[in-house]
Amino acid sequence: MSDLNDLYQEVILDHNRRPRNFHALAGASHSAEGYNPLCGDRLTLYLKVVGDRIEDVSFEGAGCAISKASASMMTDALKGRTIDEANALFARFHAMVTTPPDQPVEDLGKLSSLAGVREFPVRVKCASLAWHTLKAAMSNERRASTE
């Protein structure tokens, strides 16, 4: 069951139980909805961008532990970053969750706790949903879907 413990690490369970930045955002400049049709996970992401910097970020929605924890950790990681930095982090996160499980991945701090999804191919979409929604929000698209 070690891979199960890898997937449901304590930090993930904690963010699932007590998601951070889990609310609507008054004065948001950007928002988008993310949807995973496979499991019905849905989230709305809000960004408050001032200049080229993400001053605040939050999310709402319902989903599995992996998608909720991923969204929660992502919002923590994004606060104060520039749009360019957020795009770069998206690329690094995407590379991490799509690297084959037998290969080493870059250390992304807390976000690395989600590397366990690589053992569960159908769950990669759960971990990526928030990030795809971020992309959609930053490019002013209303919707992101994992399909």
Place this chain on the structure above:
Amino acid sequence: MKAAAPLATLSNTEWVQRVRADFPILERTVRGRPLVYLDNAATTQKPKAVLDAMATYYTTINANVHRGVHELSERATEAYEASRDRVRRFVNAASTHEIVFTRNATEAINLVAYCYARPRLGPGDEILISAIEHHSNIVPWQIVCEAAGARLKVVPVNDEGELALEDFQALMTARTKLVAVTHMSNALGTIPPVREIVKAAHERGIAVLVDASQAAYHMPIDVRALDCDFLVATGHKLYGPTGIGFLYGREAHLEAMPPFMGGGDMIASVSFERSTWNVLPYKFEAGTPHIAGAIVLATALDYIESLGFEAIGAHERDLLDYGTALLDAIDGVRIIGRARHKASILSFVMDGVHPHDIGTIVDRDGVAIRTGHHCAQPVMERFGVPATARASMAMYNTREEIDVLGRALERVRTVFA
């Protein structure tokens, strides 16, 4: 295939062990554990007789049907038409003219939507469905209603997951052209009062389509007793192959309907000025059909009837009662769908745990269940859940397998404690 002795002379355990021996896949392990397959509402496993029949077809009589004068084509045609008669007997239709082979139940519903409903629908007309339909019995009606300016009306479901005859009666109007209703809900297991619904519809001159996809492998289907106008089912839930399903349609309706798709086999004659249509049921079978699938479907139906729905139903009833009691005893687990008349489906949610996480964790114990909206998003919305976990049983499942599910759910609880 062994002819299993009737349940009356075998204990429940012996009976199911004999059935299990007919299904090679049940011997495999998943992640080092014995496979516990509880996703039968999505598709059932195949008995050896079916697997062998598929190989026999391709190794002995493979040829196109209704074409050649050569031996193989004649043999393939014979077997294909014999299978149509097998399906006819399975649903107790009067004539093989009333049995149309399709890819699946979805295609059969679309055929009725486009060829029966669409030409009859005008602005302001209505089609009536229920709140517990599978997407395949919602979306085709939405499409033809939108094209015709007609309305799709929906019979509500109560908190137990039941449909009331009175609600159907209340929503049938002079504008209602068709009622489409499930014989058994794939998301909740509910068995609606279909016979009574048909009767009420016919009193008002309304035709009824019955979606028997889920019901057909749990209980006998009798289109003449139901008196329905159309009935659809799919082979892969009947322990047969994927890619083959069928439509039963009352001969007078099918006769009056235009073809669904054009192509080979569905024509009587073709010229560039005008083509004429073949007789029933070939008018609705354009192109080379899934010949092997149709022929092997007959083997699957033979297999089911060799066991008999009496024995199958009694065993599955025991599993449902056992599983219901087991889930009810787990803290924080709530069963969605408690209809008095239901079969073989346990849809449930667990406090604080998303169904998707349940599915991943129990899979590690070799347990296959479905998690998600089960192609029934309106049902999820009605019961206020984004998704459910669903354990669906078939004739080869055992109480011991339900126990494995129960222990796996305890592990879920531990992970999320």
